[in-house]
Structures are given as structure tokens and as C-alpha cells.
Amino acid sequence: MKNTLLLCLFCLSMTPHLAHAKAGLISFGGENIVPVVALPDDPRFQTQDGEFIDVGYIYKSVDILFLPLWNYDGRFAGMLSQQDLYIDLTPLEVTGLVLEAGVVLPKAPYLDFWHRIGGKIVFLLLCGSLALYVGQRMQKKAAYFSSLATGRERLKDILINK
Numbered sequence: 001m002k003n004t005l006l007l008c009l010f011c012l013s014m015t016p017h018l019a020h021a022k023a024g025l026i027s028f029g030g031e032n033i034v035p036v037v038a039l040p041d042d043p044r045f046q047t048q049d050g051e052f053i054d055v056g057y058i059y060k061s062v063d064i065l066f067l068p069l070w071n072y073d074g075r076f077a078g079m080l081s082q083q084d085l086y087i088d089l090t091p092l093e094v095t096g097l098v099l100e101a102g103v104v105l106p107k108a109p110y111l112d113f114w115h116r117i118g119g120k121i122v123f124l125l126l127c128g129s130l131a132l133y134v135g136q137r138m139q140k141k142a143a144y145f146s147s148l149a150t151g152r153e154r155l156k157d158i159l160i161n162k
Contacts, residue, residue, distance in 0.1 A: 028062040033086055035079060036110050039101045047087075053078040055094055057110040058086060068119035071111060 037055040039045040045053050056079035062070040076094045078087035089097070098105045109116055 025066075026064050029060050030063075031058055031060055033058045033077060033079060034110060034112075036076070037098060037101075037103055037105055039097060039103070044100060045097065047080070051080045053080065053087065053097075055079070055089070055097060055105070056086065059111070061115070063119075064123065067123050068115045069123055071115060074110070 033056045035054055036057050039052070039054050041052045047053060056077050057074060058077040059071050059074040061068050062072075076089050076091060078089050078097075080086060094105065
């Protein structure tokens with residue numbers, strides 16, 4: 001218990017600047033966007049504000065201890081120069097933009113290995129190593145208890161067999 005408390009206090013003292021960050025120790029539902037296809041910077045792919053659009057993939061993620069465990073609600077979006085802004089696009093609109101630009105839309109998956117599979121592997125390894133550690137600690141505790149009879153059992157044995 002003491003070690004757990006010290007670990008929590010250490011984590012809190014080391015990360016005071018993360019109080020207003022996007023993700024915490026456990027986060028879910030935050031949207032992330034990754035670029036898929038860079039469209040040419042010409043007037044065909046320009047918004048009314050003068051920003052150029054690229055095709056991106058937006059998804060929501062569940063993270064525990066900064067490890068991505070589950071990704072959901074993935075869809076295409078038009079990426080703008082600012083990372084937080086995007087335009088919702090249907091798959092038909094994305095196909096039209098890609099054909100008009102003369103580029104090839106890559107096949108799925110659009111996320112990198114870490115976000116698709118890597119976080120799950122690391123999380124399972126951490127859980128497995130924690131389970132092994134706890135199991136070994138319980139075996140050590142059980143080894144401290146001797147199979148010898150207690151004082152009360154010895155006294156009963158003496159009184160009954162007398």
C-alpha cells in the first residue's frame with residue numbers, strides 16, 4: 001500500500017504540466033487525425049478561406065496509460081492546415097477528390113502499427129508480467145507459513161493422547 005501511494009505521488013509530481021493536456025492516464029473519445037493523401041496545392045483543392053485541403057483519416061481512441069487499446073468511429077475527413085480543424089467528407093467525395101487530383105488512395109489500414117496493434121501487445125505484456133509478479137509474491141507468502149502444527153494443535157494433541 002505504501003509503495004502504491006508513493007508511486008501515485010511520484011507520477012503526480014512528475015507531470016504537473018499535463019493537467020490541461022489532451023489525454024490523461026485513461027482517456028476515451030478524443031479525436032485524432034492522420035494524413036492519408038496529400039492533394040496538390042492548386043485552386044481546385046482550396047477552401048473559400050484560402051486553405052488547401054488534404055485527405056485525412058479521423059478516428060476516436062481509448063487510451064490507458066498512454067497506450068492505445070481501441071480505435072473506433074474512423075472516417076475520412078478533409079485536413080486543413082490547423083490540426084484541430086477538418087471538413088467531414090463522404091467516401092464518394094474522397095474518391096472524387098482523389099480521382100481529380102490523379103493520386104491513388106492507399107488501401108486500409110490507415111493507422112500506423114502502434115495505434116492498430118502495438119498498444120494492445122504492450123498492454124497485454126504489462127498485465128501478464130503484473131500477474132506473474134503477484135503470483136510469485138503470493139507463493140513466497142505461502143512459503144513463510146510452515147506446515148508444522150500450531151501451539152494450540154500441539155496442546156490438543158497432548159491432552160487427547162495422554
